[in-house]
Amino acid sequence: MTHSSSTQGIPHAAAVPRHIAMIMDGNGRWANKRFLPRVAGHVKGVETVRDVVEACAARGVEYLTLFAFSSENWRRPADEVSFLMKLFVSALEREVAKMHVNGIRLKIVGDMSRFDAKLQKMIAAAERKTEGNSRLTLTICANYGGRWDVLQATGKMIAANPGVTEFTEEMLAPHLSMAYAPEPDLFIRTGGEQRASNFLLWQMAYSELYFSDTFWPDFDAAALDLAIASYQQRERRFGRTSAQVVERKKAS
Ligand code: IPE
Numbered sequence: 001m002t003h004s005s006s007t008q009g010i011p012h013a014a015a016v017p018r019h020i021a022m023i024m025d026g027n028g029r030w031a032n033k034r035f036l037p038r039v040a041g042h043v044k045g046v047e048t049v050r051d052v053v054e055a056c057a058a059r060g061v062e063y064l065t066l067f068a069f070s071s072e073n074w075r076r077p078a079d080e081v082s083f084l085m086k087l088f089v090s091a092l093e094r095e096v097a098k099m100h101v102n103g104i105r106l107k108i109v110g111d112m113s114r115f116d117a118k119l120q121k122m123i124a125a126a127e128r129k130t131e132g133n134s135r136l137t138l139t140i141c142a143n144y145g146g147r148w149d150v151l152q153a154t155g156k157m158i159a160a161n162p163g164v165t166e167f168t169e170e171m172l173a174p175h176l177s178m179a180y181a182p183e184p185d186l187f188i189r190t191g192g193e194q195r196a197s198n199f200l201l202w203q204m205a206y207s208e209l210y211f212s213d214t215f216w217p218d219f220d221a222a223a224l225d226l227a228i229a230s231y232q233q234r235e236r237r238f239g240r241t242s243a244q245v246v247e248r249k250k251a252s
């Protein structure tokens with residue numbers, strides 16, 4: 001099943017968000033503060049991923065999407081990039097079996113063509129192994145960019161509709177790399193910056209935004225609960241008036 005758009009219906013805001021998308025930011029500053037090399041922050045950040053995945057599953061979140069490496073992160077010093085690639089491989093080696101036992105379905109989304117053949121194989125194998133799991137779908141965005149996603153979807157949409165010159169949002173959406181998931185209800189960025197950094201641009205049109213000053217390695221279940229509590233205070237209107245939203249809630 002594909003979820004072309006969540007902006008027509010009104011999800012129950014009081015409920016736990018079905019889909020949380022996060023920019024895991026602040027690893028380098030976490031390490032600097034402790035006079036450690038930046039990469040020490042990335043190592044600690046992997047532990048946070050493990051804890052946050054479990055906390056989300058325990059709270060009934062169905063989809064968790066984590067931005068691990070952006071298409072712009074190749075601009076970092078070569079030694080940091082190569083450390084991050086190795087960390088990605090070792091995290092897959094260590095975590096996939098555990099995730100499988102815990103009912104996690106793993107998806108890796110982004111332009112895989114820039115990864116070496118070994119990593120591409122590991123990714124495909126991990127996805128295949130966990131594809132039948134349904135407790136939580138964890139998506140790792142790696143070499144991902146929101147603009148890349150819209151562009152690759154546009155290419156596929158045109159190829160799927162030969163001769164067609166007018167297109168709709170509904171025709172594009174199934175070709176986006178996360179067409180298997182509803183759009184994010186809640187977007188969280190840790191580390192204090194308040195920007196999108198080319199994350200899920202199309203899919204975040206109506207996500208509720210939440211910014212935390214906590215560096216990613218320090219983010220935990222309590223910090224997650226603060227974000228969810230903030231989400232539960234919001235009124236999601238999707239363009240309508242507040243009175244209309246109240247009316248529709250009564251009717252449903
Ligand atoms: C996020 O932390 C992890 C990646 C982008 C891979 P950073 O490495 O961006 O940490 P800061 O922002 O420099 O503190």
Ligand code: IPE
Nearest residue numbers: 023024025067068069070197
């Ligand atoms: C965004 O963080 C990408 C990831 C967390 C993977 P960055 O740290 O790369 O973002 P900018 O460069 O500060 O915008």
Ligand code: MG
Nearest residue numbers: 025026027191
């Ligand atoms: Mg950063």
